[in-house]
Amino acid sequence: MNTVRTVLGDVPPGELGVCDAHDHLFFGSPLLPGQELRDASAARAELASFREWGGRSVVQWTPYGLGRRAADLPLLSRDTGVHVVAATGLHQAAHYAPELPAELRGRLAEVFVTELTEGIGASGVRAGIIKVAGGFHGLDAHARWTMTAAAEAHRATGAPIAVHLELGTAGLDVLDLLCGELGVPPHRVILGHLNRSPDFVVHRQAAEAGAYLAFDGPSRANHATDWRMPDALRALADAGFGHRLLLGGDTTTAAARSVDGGPGLPYLLRRIRPRLELALGAELVGRILTENPGRAFAVEWRRPFPAVGPVER
Numbered sequence: 149m150n151t152v153r154t155v156l157g158d159v160p161p162g163e164l165g166v167c168d169a170h171d172h173l174f175f176g177s178p179l180l181p182g183q184e185l186r187d188a189s190a191a192r193a194e195l196a197s198f199r200e201w202g203g204r205s206v207v208q209w210t211p212y213g214l215g216r217r218a219a220d221l222p223l224l225s226r227d228t229g230v231h232v233v234a235a236t237g238l239h240q241a242a243h244y245a246p247e248l249p250a251e252l253r254g255r256l257a258e259v260f261v262t263e264l265t266e267g268i269g270a271s272g273v274r275a276g277i278i279k280v281a282g283g284f285h286g287l288d289a290h291a292r293w294t295m296t297a298a299a300e301a302h303r304a305t306g307a308p309i310a311v312h313l314e315l316g317t318a319g320l321d322v323l324d325l326l327c328g329e330l331g332v333p334p335h336r337v338i339l340g341h342l343n344r345s346p347d348f349v350v351h352r353q354a355a356e357a358g359a360y361l362a363f364d365g366p367s368r369a370n371h372a373t374d375w376r377m378p379d380a381l382r383a384l385a386d387a388g389f390g391h392r393l394l395l396g397g398d399t400t401t402a403a404a405r406s407v408d409g410g411p412g413l414p415y416l417l418r419r420i421r422p423r424l425e426l427a428l429g430a431e432l433v434g435r436i437l438t439e440n441p442g443r444a445f446a447v448e449w450r451r452p453f454p455a456v457g458p459v460e461r
Contacts, residue, residue, distance in 0.1 A: 150446040153264070153276030153307075154205075154231045155221040158449070161442025164231060165204025168416055169441050170310070170340055170364035170396030173208050173224065173232070176215035177243045183401035188220050190405055194413045195228040197406055201417040206230055207396070207445060209310055209340070211237035211279040212259065213248055218268040233445060236263035237279035237298060239312065241290040249290065256294065260301035265449075276445060277338075278302065281312035282322050292325065299330035306447040310338040310362075316345030319354050327357065334358030338394065338444055341365060346376045348383050355389035360444045364396030366411070366420045374420070378427035381436075385428055393436045394444060395420065 151158035173191040176184035185191070198206065210216045218234055225232045237260065241249060252259060263275045278301055280294045287295070298309045309332060311322050319339045326332045334357050342351055343363040355361055363381065366373050381393060397416045399405060406412025411419070424433045 150448050152231075152233060152442065152446045153274055153449065154225070155218070155234050155273045156225055156231070159231065161446035164438065164442050164445070166202050166417065166437045167205040167207065167441035168198065168203060168396050168413060169207050169338075169394035169444070170209050170362050170398050171206050171413060172210050172399050173206070173221070174215050174217040175210045175400050177239075178245075179243060180401055183403060184215065185400070185402060185405070186215065186217075187402070188217070188224065190402070190407050191220075192224055192227060193407045194399070194405055195224055195230045198413040198417070199228055199230050201414045203413065203417055204230060205233070205441070206413065207233040207235075207277065207310075207441070209235050209277070209279045209312070209398075211235050211239050212263070213244055214239060216268065218273040219271040221273055233276040234268065234273055235277045235279040235310070236260045236268070236275035236301075237277070237310075238294045239279070240281045240283065240314070241288075256297035257300035257304070260297060261304050264301065264305045264307050276307070278307050278309045279312065280309065282314055282318040284314040285317045287318060287321050287325060295322070295325055296330060299326055299332050302332055302336060304450065306336075306450045308336050308338060308445055308447060311340055313339055313341045313344075316341045316343065316347075319350060323354060323357050323359060327359075335360070336447070338362055340396075341398075343373045343377050343380065346380055348380060351380060351384055352387055352389070355384055355387070355392045360392050360394055360440070361389075362394040362396055364394070365398035366415060374423070377420070378424055381424065382427050385432060390432050390436065391440060391443070394440055395436055
């Protein structure tokens with residue numbers, strides 16, 4: 149049976165309810181100094197507010213080495229009544245000190261598999277997705293390395309692969325690599341940040357290939373988001389791909405949290421949902437927020453090769 153792997157255990161896809169398919173409760177990167185998401189009380193408040201607006205689940209795309217705080221996630225989920233899905237994986241090289249990727253050479257897929265099946269470090273919390281990243285209009289050696297490891301981990305476990313597309317670009321290159329060269333089924337790939345590059349032709353080609361398309365990170369004016377999302381989603385829905393669409397908030401800085409005056413997790417439901425309902429109709433938007441995430445993140449989990457030891461970062 150296909151299930152979604154949450155921080156409290158595996159659940160049927162129908163239990164996700166209204167889902168923010170890409171966000172962050174905890175996140176820290178040298179590219180965003182002073183804006184780290186480290187405050188557990190603030191994360192709890194964000195989840196509670198999201199719940200008040202009808203949210204029932206959040207998929208955290210924070211991968212290895214960027215401050216996931218996996219051990220804190222189960223308590224936050226229990227306290228707020230919101231399902232949380234954690235991630236393994238690796239971001240772009242720029243987010244890490246050079247020595248960290250070097251430490252993982254030769255064992256990256258094993259690390260991913262361990263975190264998906266045994267748990268992240270000593271937390272016992274199992275990841276439910278593999279998060280990797282492309283580059284701006286291309287894939288460098290780091291991206292190819294991480295995606296190759298992600299494909300190996302997918303084959304061992306069944307886990308879905310969620311991909312950060314830099315400014316929404318290189319989605320077709322990602323599919324050529326993951327699905328063409330490495331044999332990952334397209335419906336197990338989620339392409340993120342497509343709202344940042346409003347290229348309707350590329351969107352349709354990615355949907356035709358069978359991938360899920362995530363429009364995440366609303367409210368970022370410099371990323372061509374809110375005002376173009378309705379047209380992009382309507383074009384895909386009209387072409388018969390409404391079942392391939394996902395929505396998320398992608399809160400990556402402390403200033404973006406609603407508790408600090410930013411849009412935060414509630415913005416997706418407070419502002420984006422009603423705007424999309426005007427363009428697409430409430431029924432389709434409801435399915436995008438509930439049924440689609442259930443299909444995208446639920447898999448028939450497989451037992452992998454023997455795991456390595458704890459590697460929490």
